[in-house]
Amino acid sequence: MATTLATKRLSKELAKITDIMPDGLTLVSATDFTSWTIDLTVLDANPLYLNQTFRLKFLFSDKYPMEPPEVVFVSLHEPPRPIPMHPHIYSNGIICLDLLGQNGWSPVQNVQSICVSLQSMLTGNSKNERPEGDTAFVATNRQRPRDINFYYHDDKV
Amino acid sequence: MDANLNTENVMDSTDWNDTALPAFEQVDAALRCRVCKDFYETPMITSCAHTFCSRCIRRCLTDKGICPVCNTKDQEMKLRPNLAIGELVDAFAKAWRSAFDLAKSATKGCSVASLGSGKRKRVVEAQTDEGPFKKTRASGRRTRSSTQQSVTIPDSDDDYTDEEPEDGLVSCPICQGRMSVQDVQKHIDKCDGLPPPRKKTPIPAIQHPVFPTRITKPPSKLTTLAHPHYGLLKDGPLRKKLTDQGLRADGSRALLEKRWTEFVIAYNANCDSIIPKSKLELKKHMEKWERAQTVHDREGAMIADKEFDGRAWAMKHDNGFKKLIEDAKRKLTAKDTQQQAEMGSPEQRNRDTMFNSTIKTTVAGSHSQHLQHPQSNMTQTQTTPRAPILKPYENGTLPAAAPPPNQYSDNLFPSTHTHSLKPSDTSQPPDEYDPPLPSQLQHTPTPTRPGSSQQGPCR
Known part of the structure; x- marks a missing residue:
């Protein structure tokens, strides 16, 4: 495959995160330039997420970094990887964050900056709840996260 | 790892x-x-x-x-x-x-x-x-x-010390130049007080290494190309633009637009360059781009709308597709029986014609003109370049109804064209360059997508 901007850029990002990863983040797998998984822990002692590790899944289109990657939390039984409780994270792992939408995304963002944003999003949370209409959304949603239009009303996160 | x-x-x-x-x-x-x-x-x-x-x-x-x-x-x-x-x-x-x-x-x-x-x-x-x-x-x-x-640097401008270097020489009391004892007297007579030229050549790293090649002329004044308004540009002129630049002019409308946009970006970037690349190199870049596109195309890049989700679309219209395929099959069978009544072995003949026309349409990049398809709204495809062309069956949502393209010859039905049978096909003008509107729903997924509300893949 011809080297596209996406593969070139992802190879550089990977080189960087293999070298040094910020605290609380672990690269689990990156076997190709389409899907990576990263484990995330919250750095402070937020009682909601104490001693928990969450798994993030990144899906890159070949328009990356012009388009955002699809980022979701995935749940696993072994090792235990729950979906974090957060008013902007649905129980199927879909994250409502403007950074990950078409409009909030910018090509200067990268995998590491997304992870750090999510970390701080969890750190700053004190509500042990799911988004409004979570059950209905999870039951009916057939769209991929990038096609869902969220209304970003909460700029405190 | x-x-x-x-x-x-x-x-x-x-x-x-x-x-x-x-x-x-x-x-x-x-x-x-x-x-x-x-x-x-x-x-x-x-x-x-x-x-x-x-x-x-x-x-x-x-x-x-x-x-x-x-x-x-x-x-x-x-x-x-x-x-x-x-x-x-x-x-x-x-x-x-x-x-x-x-x-x-x-x-x-x-x-x-x-x-x-x-x-x-x-x-x-x-x-x-x-x-x-x-x-x-x-x-x-x-x-x-x-x-x-x-670390001390023996040759920097301000490193003169009172210390005598142990080189067996003495320094001139006037100009500080180093010389042998015998030469001092001779030197003092004509010393002008200026420090002698350094014997050691200055280290190039600290000199301005690029000075001789400093850019003095402004970047080349090549005229940049403007991005056309694709909504106003018809297929013909767009293809001509591409051919004029020595580029490929085949493929779907979406691909043509993408190709031209890529060329304009590469061309303009080249105009900015101090030493612009030759046309040949630009062409090479475009060839590289084409190769990347082929991979991309197989994954459904022919969908003009970058936000289009083929899987969701296929799921939403699963029943519709199936029904239309059934209809088509029935009509074709009816036609076959009719033909059978009229002449000898029509099936083989029919299959050949169908196969040929399928190939022809695929190569030509236009999706319906050669086909005698039972569905009358097929002609609309030509005005709807954003139709999902290959996506629905790529992910296997419609395995029975839509075999992959390499099975054409075994299949009587022109399944490559199922896309043109989509139930709510509307002749929207291509507007994929319009930015999507911000959604107005609070924290809830919208049932439709902005910009193409009638074609929304979601349900």
Whole structure:
């Protein structure tokens, strides 16, 4: 495959995160330039997420970094990887964050900056709840996260 | 991590961390474009004073019209070349290999001075002597290895000391020049007080290495191309534009537009360059792009709308597709029976015709004109370039109804064209370059997509 901007850029990002990863983040797998998984822990002692590790899944289109990657939390039984409780994270792992939408995304963002944003999003949370209409959304949603239009009303996160 | 991609050969600013000069990580990073993470190629500065590669920022501005760093609105017209950064990158890229190898061979914490490289010594000294900017950059390293602080540079401008160097010579009391004892008297008679020319040639690293090649002329004044308004540009003229530039003019409308956009970006970036590439190289770039597209196309790139979700679309219209295929089959069978009644073995003949026409349409890139399809609304495909052409069956949602293209010959039904049978096909003009509107729903997924409410793939 011809080297596209996406593969070139992802190879550089990977080189960087293999070298040094910020605290609380672990690269689990990156076997190709389409899907990576990263484990995330919250750095402070937020009682909601104490001693928990969450798994993030990144899906890159070949328009990356012009388009955002699809980022979701995935749940696993072994090792235990729950979906974090957060008013902007649905129980199927879909994250409502403007950074990950078409409009909030910018090509200067990268995998590491997304992870750090999510970390701080969890750190700053004190509500042990799911988004409004979570059950209905999870039951009916057939769209991929990038096609869902969220209304970003909460700029405190 | 064993299964992960091998990134050993990828150069990145963090490579400096393992060397004797970790502070160079920041220098290296500062010279890289924040979009492609590579060294700046034809750096351009935006009106918000951010610098990117010409091609990167042009692509971003074409896409969204905002600066990727600060989200300020900007236009391609307002971009200006950042010549200083360009020179800096060129010089750094030239020096990179030797500097990196040297830094790598020296272990961390080991005195750089012990390497005996005059160049390195000079650099360290210069950082110590100069203003606060340099100090910040180098301070991290200097605190770590104290030996580096003791590095003395024998030939810098301000390193005259009272100490007599042990070279067996004496210095002239007037001009401080070094000479043998016998020569002093002769010299004093005609000494003009000016310091003698240094015997040692100054180290090139500290001289302005790029001075002879400093860019004095402005960037080439090649006229840049404007992005056309695709809504007003018909297929014919667009194809002509492509052919005029020696580019391929085949493929779907969406591909044509993408190809032209890519060419305009590459062409304009080339115009910005100090030393523009030849047309041949541009063509090579486009060929490379074409190759990347082929991979992309197979994954459904023929869908013009970049937000189109084929899987969701296929799921939503699963029943509709099935029903239409059933209808088509029934009609065809009816036709067959009729023909059978009229002549001998129509099936083989029919299959051949169908196969040929399928191939023909695929190659021609237009999707319906050769086919005698039972569905009358097929003609609409030609006016709806955003129709999902291959997506629905690629992900296997319609396995029975839609075999992959290589099974055409075994299939009587022109399943490659199921897309044109989509139940709610509307003849919308192509508007995929319109930015999507912000949604108005609070935290709830919208049932429709902006910009194409009738074609929304979601349910």
